[in-house]
Amino acid sequence: MKNVKHYECTICHQIYSKDCKFMTCPTCGEKGILEIVFDYEKIKKQVSKAYFKNNKIYSIKRYLPFLTVDPLYFNHTLNVGWTPLYKSTKLSNDLDILDLYFKDDGQNPTQSLKDRASIIACLKAKELGYDTISCSSTGNAASSLAGNAAKMGLKTVIFVPKRAPIGKLIQLKAFGSNLIQVDGDYKDTFKLSKESIEHYKWYNRNAAINPHLVEGKKTVAMEIAEQLDFKPTDYVFVSVGDGCTIAGVYKGFYDLMQVGLIEKIPKIIGVQSEGCAPFYEAFHNNHELRETSEDTIADSIAVGIPRNPIKGLNAVKKSHGTFIKVSDDEILESITLLARNEGIFAEPAAAASLAGVIKAKKENIIKDLNSVTVIVTGNGLKDPNAIKERITNWLLLKADINEVKKHIRNSKETI
Structure with a gap:
């Protein structure tokens, strides 16, 4: 984290070393979310409009001077970012x-946008020597973490509430995640993930806890x-x-x-x-x-x-x-x-x-x-x-051009 000055608690504003190992303020507890404070004078010497104009890396890696990860593992990630x-x-x-x-x-x-957070979580987990990463999610963070972790060879344990859409569940299971669907709402899901992460010492991808x-x-x-x-x-x-x-x-x-x-x-x-x-x-x-x-x-x-x-x-x-x-x-x-x-x-x-x-x-x-x-x-x-339910049912016609002509003649839509 060469361009980082320190962490600062968003509640009590206590300053902590950039080398500290905790994710939230020891004084304020879980509510004491940390802010990462950068050395902007140092970054000014590295970036300019010309820097970006000449940068041919079209992923979030192009913003490396503003990130907190070691570039060592960036070559083993999905191509996150630079969306249209x-x-x-x-x-x-x-x-x-x-x-x-x-x-x-x-x-x-x-x-989903959650890939931008998940790639950072996976990079930090690799950097710190973890082999398993975990989070709670309503769905997108789950599938995002599962995909990015699969690319980087990390195991995942992901907690989702009972209501999570099937599309997201199938996606994260396809990526090989250990899925735990919680019989409850997001509050119950977050609580269970927090307790499990603390017990098993997994890397914490919960975005509100992890300041990175x-x-x-x-x-x-x-x-x-x-x-x-x-x-x-x-x-x-x-x-x-x-x-x-x-x-x-x-x-x-x-x-x-x-x-x-x-x-x-x-x-x-x-x-x-x-x-x-x-x-x-x-x-x-x-x-x-x-x-x-x-x-x-x-x-x-x-x-x-x-x-x-x-x-x-x-x-x-x-x-x-x-x-x-x-x-x-x-x-x-x-x-x-x-x-x-x-x-x-x-x-x-x-x-x-x-x-x-x-x-x-x-x-x-x-x-x-x-x-x-x-x-x-x-x-x-x-x-x-x-x-x-808002999509009009599509037609099933015989393979006959006369059927198509009849449909178009009677259609209320302009074709």
């Missing part, structure tokens, strides 16, 4: 937004900035569960501003489901996060007790953004809108960010001349059952 940033071809007009972009992180190796994982997630913001020639949009929308991803988005832009590569941090808008909105409630009612239900189709953001509340809230407060909540119906409608208008198939949690944009436009939070980036965190094939 698409400029909207239709929805920008429909929503009356001058410049609208979609960052499709469903194009990562296991089809936000550093992996921040690369999505760094890519957005770089792909826009270091002139990020006015707003960035991202769905929120535990608070780790939105914390990473802020940290990525913050790092780039500290070394002079961007001039501003976009206003970050966190989007939650109405059925599970602890960040929204805490932010708008000005109180600490309180446990809520986990009643939403967007399983990846169904976290009733977020484990990274301070970093998650700070990302919005420090960027002068806000939190928005949307209904499951609005989320499902956004899956269809995004797929049919932009060619991007998103799972419910990922489509929540677009639903947030639509609501923000209606509520005049974003203006006509504002520019917007929407982070699409996961591919729709992760949870196809969520949208199945």
